[in-house]
Amino acid sequence: MSDRRRWIRRVSAALIVGWLLVVVGSYLARKLSRPVPVEQPGIESPTQSGGEPAVRVHKGFVYTDTVGVEPNFRISARETLEFVSGRFEMHDVEVTFYDSGEVAYGMFADVARLDPARREAEAIGNARLSLGSGVAVRADGFVLDGSSRRFESKGPVAFAGRGFGGTAARVTGSLGDSTITLEGGVSASLRGAGAATVLLSPRAHYARRRATLEFPDGVELRQNDLRAGASRASLLFASPEGPVRRLVMDGPVSLGGALADGSQVAFLAGRVEISGAGEGRLLLVADPPGPEAPVVLRVQEPTGVVRELTASRVTGETAGGAVEWLEGQGKVLARESRPQVPPRQVEAANLRVEFAAGQPKSGVGSGGVRLADGGRWATGEVIQYAIEGQVYALRGTSENRVRLTGDGFSATCDGLEGAPGGGMVASGRVAGKAERRNPDGTVETVHFAGDRVSTASPEDPILLEGDARLWQQDRLIRADRLEYDRRGGVLRGSGNVISIATFDRGQEGVEEAKVRARAILVDRGQGEASYDGDVELVDPRAVVRCQRLLAKVDEKGNVQQALLTGGVQLTDAATGRSVEGQRATFDPAADILDIWGMPVLAREANGNQLKANHLRWFRASGTFVVVGEEDNPSEALYHAEGGGKGLPIVRKTPPPPGRRP
The missing domain is CATH 2.60.450.10 (Lipopolysaccharide (LPS) transport protein A like domain)
Structure with a gap:
């Protein structure tokens, strides 16, 4: 093998060994640099609980x-x-x-x-x-x-x-119609500025699309000692997530219990609707539970005062949780009872009651108003009532004047005002009649009229003012002011008195005369009638003037005897003869007038005159007789003009027995 090939093999082997060393070193470095494993909280899977992995x-x-x-x-x-x-x-x-x-x-x-x-x-x-x-x-x-x-x-x-919380047995919901239902007994606590309110209902149903929360099986509300309930109720919101716009409760709707001030309240209606009016104000509308059953509201205060309101419909408004006004509509009846005071009640087509600080202060009623005050009642068109002062004002119209009726008493007028204790004032063309029961059981009727008629209580006398008139059959008494006590049979009058007096003439019947004076007093119980101040008595035969006339009257009011004092002046209508003295008596049955004076002066129209201490006038024959006294036992017989010639005849005779003044 050549040297070149051996060299290549050696280099390749060295590269392979180096690569292996790099790989092993990298592995060891990663293993040594990895942190110690810490057990992390794992998610319990179905595998761990015996389920599928x-x-x-x-x-x-x-x-x-x-x-x-x-x-x-x-x-x-x-x-x-x-x-x-x-x-x-x-x-x-x-x-x-x-x-x-x-x-x-x-x-x-x-x-x-x-x-x-x-x-x-x-x-x-x-x-x-x-x-x-x-x-x-x-x-x-x-x-x-x-x-x-x-x-x-x-x-x-x-x-x-926000402001409430509660529980329910379960909740169900439907995405198809976007509703949620709380079932199995719903209990909620509503928290506000005052005491908490507890809501109880078998079921609550929320319809999101209609923004309505319904209680179809009824609802009960409790706050301290107050209990309210309805057979069905619903809350309407301004939007699905908006504020409450209206609360509707269907009947019967009831409320009862004690208020914070201790008053007992009871309320019954067929349907109640409460809606928001902005700025914390709420409007109330209550409808009756049935065609013949009205809405009823009754409040009994700790003082014993009881106020009741019934109406075909009741509306009202609250602000800040306090009632500002309530209004009854259609056949409204408002009644108030106070301890030891006769109850009052008002009937009207509409009646509005204003409140201040949550307490009723005044009321206004209109349309066919009927007011019952104790044993009396009155009708008119409009009534205004002040609850705190216990006063009222009833007004009529030209077609429907105020009519007032009581125990043996009735009247018509333009307006009627009432005061605490049963007092009243009728004004504007007042005319009426009053009955008086006599001791023998008979009843006599007295008619009256005036610009203003008042009484402090049903038992007190009737006071007539402003062209006051009182009459019975043909007997009339007229004055600026008259006061008539039915129970005692006493009449007092003052200011421009004009009266028709009747004189008992025995077998000749009753004779009438007109009497004018400044004041009059008639006491049927004492059998007396007196006229005072510039008295003038006018009948077809004479005019008599004096300062005071005192008469004895029978049970029918006919004069039997009369005493005139204070500058008596008599004028014979037939002859013009006048007689002046200090006092006089008149016997209607005998038709004789006796006049005394120091002296009595009689004047003829032609200037003839006669003076004496005592003069007697036989009105039937027109004869005047001068009656002598003990120290002057003389009398003159004076005939009317044409009845004698020359001077009158004077004879000395002793005074007649029983005629001494």
Whole structure:
């Protein structure tokens, strides 16, 4: 072998040995530089639990279930095991549910198992369903069925949101109609600024597309001692994730219990709707439970005051949780009862009550108003009522004036005002009648009229002012002011008094005379009637003037005796003869008028005159007789003009017995 060939062989062998050394050195270097292996927490696979072995591990795995071209639900996981059967086990799972291609809900779970062939998935281990707006439902797990597009919880659930939280036996959902249902007894606590409110319901159903939460099997609300319930209720949201826009409760809807101030409240309606009006304001509409059954609201205060409101419909508004106003519509009845005070109630077509600091302050009613105040009632068109002051004002119209009726009392007027204790004031063309029961059991009716009629209470006298008139049959009394006490049969009047007085003439019947004065007092119980101040009595035969007239009257009011004092002046209508004295008496049955004076002065129209201390006028014959006294036992017989000639005849005779003044 030549030297050249030997050289080539030696070089080749050296290269092979060097390459082997490099390979071995590289291997040793890698082995020596590798860190000591530390056991990592592995994922428990079905192989480890006795199931089928995993064939592949996926990082960041995503699975989407579709209906047609639209996604049904989407599952993403941090790490996923794939098995021979085609099933998957996912960890750190996030599920997204879709509605019409848009994200509807979300779910988070520690572990999820997916079977793509059957389109089924199961989320287990601290599963949380997010409904949006901070509302979440937590359960031990959820089962998803892509074919039926439904899911449900495994066991009971707990849910929570901003200001509320609760539990339910289970939750089911449908992606087909985008609904979620809490079943098996729903219990929730609603937390606000005040005491918490507990909500109880057999079932709650949320329809995302309609943005509605329904309680189809009824709902009960509890807050401290208050209880409210409805056969059916629903909440309408502004959007699927927006604020509440309207609450509707169907009947019967009831509320009862104690308020924070100790008041007892009871409410019954057929349907209640509460809707938002912006800026923390709520509008209330309550409809009746039936065609003949009204909405009823009753509040009894700790002081014993009871207020009731019934109506065909009730509306209202609240602001900041406090009621601002309530309005009853259609056959409204409002009633208020106070201890030891007769109850008051108002009926109207519409009645609005205004509140201040949550307490009723005033009310306005209209349309066919009927007011019952104790034993009296009144009708009109519009009523205004101040609850705190216990006063009211009732107004009528030209076609429908105010009518007032009570115990033996009735009147019509333009307006009526009421005061605490049963007092009232009627004004504007007041006219009415009052009945008085006599001791013998008979009833007599007295009519009255005036610009203003008032009474402090039903038992107090009636006060008439402004062209006041009081009459009974043909007897009339008119004055600026009259006060009539029905029970005592006493009448007082003042200012421009005009009265028709009747005089008992015995067998000749009753004679009427007009009496004017500044004041009048009639006491039927005492059988007296008095006129004071510039008294003027006018009948067809004479005019008599004095300062005071005191009359004795019978049970019918007819004058039997009359005493006139204070500058008596008499003018005979037939002859023009006048007589002046200090006092006089009149006997209607005998038709004799006696006048006393110091002296009594009689004047003829032609200037003839006669003076005496005592003058008697026989009105039937027109004869005047001068009656003598003990120290002056003389009398003059004076005939009317044409009854005698020359001077009157004067005879000295002793005074007649029983006629001494």
